[in-house]
Amino acid sequence: MVLPTNLKHVATIEEYNDILKNNENVMICCGRMGPMCVPVYDVMEELQEEYSHVEFRDMLFDNPHAQIIRSLPEARGFMGLPFTIYYKNGKVVAATSSIQNREQITEILDREFN
Amino acid sequence: MEQKKYDVIILGGGPAGLTAGIYLARGKAKTLILDTATIGGQMILTYQIANYPGVEKISGYQLSAIMKKQATTFGCEIVSNIKINSLGLDSPVKKVTVNNKITYTAPAVIIATGGRSRMLNVPGEPEFKGRGISYCATCDGDFFQDKEIIVVGGGNSALEEAVALTKYAGKITIVHEFDHFQAFEHAVTEAKNNPKISFIMESHIVEFLGDESLKAVKIKNLKTGKINKMNTDGAFIFVGYEANTHQLKDTGLELNKWQEVVADENMNTNLKGVVVAGDSRAKRYRQVTTAVADGTIAALSVLEYLNS
Numbered sequence: 001m002v003l004p005t006n007l008k009h010v011a012t013i014e015e016y017n018d019i020l021k022n023n024e025n026v027m028i029c030c031g032r033m034g035p036m037c038v039p040v041y042d043v044m045e046e047l048q049e050e051y052s053h054v055e056f057r058d059m060l061f062d063n064p065h066a067q068i069i070r071s072l073p074e075a076r077g078f079m080g081l082p083f084t085i086y087y088k089n090g091k092v093v094a095a096t097s098s099i100q101n102r103e104q105i106t107e108i109l110d111r112e113f114n
Numbered sequence: 115m116e117q118k119k120y121d122v123i124i125l126g127g128g129p130a131g132l133t134a135g136i137y138l139a140r141g142k143a144k145t146l147i148l149d150t151a152t153i154g155g156q157m158i159l160t161y162q163i164a165n166y167p168g169v170e171k172i173s174g175y176q177l178s179a180i181m182k183k184q185a186t187t188f189g190c191e192i193v194s195n196i197k198i199n200s201l202g203l204d205s206p207v208k209k210v211t212v213n214n215k216i217t218y219t220a221p222a223v224i225i226a227t228g229g230r231s232r233m234l235n236v237p238g239e240p241e242f243k244g245r246g247i248s249y250c251a252t253c254d255g256d257f258f259q260d261k262e263i264i265v266v267g268g269g270n271s272a273l274e275e276a277v278a279l280t281k282y283a284g285k286i287t288i289v290h291e292f293d294h295f296q297a298f299e300h301a302v303t304e305a306k307n308n309p310k311i312s313f314i315m316e317s318h319i320v321e322f323l324g325d326e327s328l329k330a331v332k333i334k335n336l337k338t339g340k341i342n343k344m345n346t347d348g349a350f351i352f353v354g355y356e357a358n359t360h361q362l363k364d365t366g367l368e369l370n371k372w373q374e375v376v377a378d379e380n381m382n383t384n385l386k387g388v389v390v391a392g393d394s395r396a397k398r399y400r401q402v403t404t405a406v407a408d409g410t411i412a413a414l415s416v417l418e419y420l421n422s
Contacts (some may be wrong), residue, residue, distance in 0.1 A: 035159040038175055039152040043195055069402040078327035079257040080244030081350060096243030096256075101151060102195040 001063040003033065005041045007048075010059040010092055011070050020090040023055040025083040027105075030059040030069045031082025036099040038083055043102045047109070054113055115211070120146045120191075122221040122416055123210055126156020126358070127192060129402045130392025131226035132181040133409030134416075139188035141417045146218060147211060149194045154178030156355075156393065157402055161252055166402055176303065177402070179326040203388050204366040207371045222387045222416045225367070225375055226409065227358040229393035229400065234266065234351055240399030246328025246348045254350075261347035264331060266319055268292060272352040273301040279350065280310040287344070289314045289333060322349065343350040357394045370396045382414040389415050 002009035010016050010028060019026055029044060031037030044056045055107065059066050061081060069075065072092060075083050080098030086108055093112045096104070122138050123163065124131045127149035138145040151166075152158060159160060160174035169177070202209035208223045231249050233239060241249060248254040255278070265276040265285045267288035276286050295302045295318050305311050314333060320341060321332040328348060334341045341389075357374045368376045368384040376395035381389040391408035393400045 033173070033175060033255070034250065035174070036250050037254045038154075038158050042152040046195055063191065077245050078247050079246055080254050080325060098191070098248070103197065 001061050001065075003031075003041070003058050003060050005033075005058055006045055007041055007056055010057045011065065011083045013061065013065045016059075016065070016068055018085055019055060025054040026057065027054055027084065027109070028057045028069065028087070029082045029084045030066050031061050033082060036080065037082040037098055039101070040105070042083060043100075043105050047106070048104070051109055051113070054109060062080040071085055074089060088112055094097055116216045116217050118146075118216060120144045120218060121420060122146070122222045122224060123148060123218050123220040123391050124224040124311070125149075125198075125210070126155065126226035126228050126392065126394070127153040127182070127194060127233070128226060128228045128392055128405060129157055129178070129181065130405040130409040130412070131155070132178070132185050132225060133406045134224050134368065134391055134413040135185035135190035135192070136181070136188055137410055137413035138416065139185060139190035143417060145418060146194045146220070147190060148196055148198070148212060148218070150196055150198060151194070152190060153182050153194045153289050156230075157162055157373065160256065160402075165403060193321045193361070198361055201361060201365050203362075206387065208387060216395045222389070223418055224381075224409075224416060225359075225362065225383070225388065225390040226405075226412070227362070227394045228405075229355040229357050231351075234319055234353060236320055236322065238324070240350075242322050242324055242328040242349075245309060245326065246324060246346075248348065248350050249352070251279050251350055255279050255282045258283045258348045260261045262345070263287075263348035264319075264344075264346050265291050265350045265352065266290075267352040267354070268295040268297060269352065269354055270301050271354075273297040273298045273305040275350060275352055276311055277301075277304050277308055280308055283348075286311045287314055287339070287346075288312070289317055289319060289331075291318055291336065292316065309322065311344060317346055319349070326386075355393070355400075357392050372396070379411075380381050380415045381408060387419060389419075 016039040078097035121143040124147045127147045157174040157178045196212040200211045211217045262285040323330040375390040389412045391412035393407040
C-alpha cells in the first residue's frame with residue numbers, strides 16, 4: 001500500500017526502521033492524495049536534487065504500517081493531513097500537520113539538517 | 115542577477131495559465147509559466163471533476179497533470195513553488211524577479227494567479243491549522259469522529275460541507291455572520307433538516323483557543339456585542355474565496371474593489387502587453403471551464419499583440 005507519487009515510499013515498519021537507521025536526515029510525509037497533501041509531495045519532489053543530503057519519502061496514511069507515524073508523540077493533537085515528520089539520526093526533530101509551502105518546508109530543512 | 119528572456123510570462127499555473135501555455139507554446143511563442151505554489155491551482159483542491167466536457171470523471175490532480183504535460187510537450191517551460199520578489203508590468207519590457215536570483219523578462223505577461231480560500235485572520239487561526247482547524251472536509255473529516263465541531267460560513271461550501279461532516283461529527287454548529295445564508299435554498303434546507311446541525315447567526319469568531327489542539331472558540335454576537343466562549347473539538351472554515359492579486363497592487367494594474375483584475379472581453383487590462391485570465395479576473399462565474407476559456411482568449415490576444 002503506497003501512494004501514487006513520484007517520490008520514494010515507505011511501505012512497511014521494517015522499511016521505516018531501515019530508512020531511519022541508514023540515513024542521517026529524513027523527511028517523511030504521511031498522507032493521502034488530497035488537496036492538502038499533494039502540494040507537499042510536489043515540493044519534496046522538487047527539493048530532492050537541492051537537498052541531496054536529505055532522504056525524502058512519503059507514506060500512505062491508510063496503510064496499517066503508518067500507525068508508527070500516526071502514534072508518534074510529536075503528532076499528538078494533529079488533525080490535518082498530511083503528517084510530515086523530520087528525523088535527525090533516527091530522532092524526530094520537527095513535525096507539522098496539514099499543508100505546508102516550499103518556504104515553510106525549507107525553513108525546517110535548513111534549520112534542522114544544515 | 116541572472117536574466118532570462120521569454121516572449122510571454124504567465125503568472126499562475128492553474129487551468130487558465132496552463133491553457134494559455136498550451137496555446138502559446140503551440141503558437142511558437144517562447145513561454146514560461148511561474149507559480150508560487152503547486153501547478154494545478156485550485157483544480158487540485160477538487161477531488162472529482164464531473165462537469166469538464168469530454169471527460170466523464172477525473173480528479174483535479176489528474177486533470178492538472180494532463181494539462182501540465184500538454185503544455186510542456188508543446189515546449190512551454192514551467193517553474194513552480196517560486197517566490198516573486200518584484201514585478202514590473204508598466205513598461206514595454208515586463209520584469210519578474212524570483213527567488214532573489216533570476217529576473218525573467220518578456221514583452222507580454224498573462225496574469226493567471228487565480229484565487230484562494232479566504233482565512234478568518236483571527237488570533238489562534240495559524241497556530242491551530244492542522245490541530246483542529248481545517249479548510250478541507252474531505253481531507254480531515256475522519257479525525258472528528260463523534261466530536262463536536264463548528265463550521266464557519268454561510269455559502270454553498272459551508273452548508274454542503276457541514277452536511278457532509280455529519281457523517282463523522284456528533285454535533286455541528288454553523289456560525290455565520292449574517293441573519294440569512296448566501297447558499298442555494300436546497301443546501302440551506304438540507305442543513306436545517308439535519309438533526310446534528312444547529313446554528314449561531316449574526317456572529318463572528320474572534321479567537322481560537324487551545325493547547326496542543328483546538329479546545330474552544332470565542333464567538334461575538336454582532337447585534338449585542340457580547341462575546342461567548344464555546345468548547346469545540348474542531349473548526350472547519352469555508353468563508354469564500356479571494357483573488358490572488360496581493361502582489362499586483364502597486365504595478366499600475368487596474369483592480370476593482372474586490373481586488374480583481376479589470377479587463378475587456380479579450381482579456382486586455384489597462385496595461386499594454388498585460389492580459390488576465392481565470393479567477394483573478396473581475397467576472398461573475400468561476401469554473402475550470404471558464405478559466406480554460408479565459409486562458410484561450412488571453413493567449414490569442416497575446417499572440418496578436420506580439421505580432422502587431
